[in-house]
Amino acid sequence: MRAILLILILAVVVLIGAIATGMLDISQTRGARAPAVDVSRNGITASGGQAPAFDVETGTVSVGAKQTNVVVPAPNVTVNRAGNDAQAATNNVQ
Numbered sequence: 707m708r709a710i711l712l713i714l715i716l717a718v719v720v721l722i723g724a725i726a727t728g729m730l731d732i733s734q735t736r737g738a739r740a741p742a743v744d745v746s747r748n749g750i751t752a753s754g755g756q757a758p759a760f761d762v763e764t765g766t767v768s769v770g771a772k773q774t775n776v777v778v779p780a781p782n783v784t785v786n787r788a789g790n791d792a793q794a795a796t797n798n799v800q
Contacts, residue, residue, distance in 0.1 A: 728765060730762070730763075730764055730765070732760055732761075732762050733761050734758055734759070734760050734761075735760060736756070737756075738755070738756060739755045739756040740755050742755075
């Protein structure tokens with residue numbers, strides 16, 4: 707029960723966020739009408755109502771790729787033999 711409630715709360719927060727950022731625009735185009743209900747000796751009679759209609763516009767997200775050049779510095783690799791570490795350290799300081 708807690709998980710369902712958490713999911714519903716999360717869905718409402720996402721919906722509010724989508725509307726607030728302009729990614730979702732909902733406008734009602736037709737209002738709702740309740741059905742007409744008549745009660746008589748013969749029973750209950752209901753004549754049709756009307757469900758609301760909505761116009762929903764969503765934002766678009768464009769994802770693409772472009773070609774570009776990236777300058778990568780040349781690696782500086784120094785290989786020292788074993789036992790020559792102290793000499794290499796003094797050479798790099800100079």
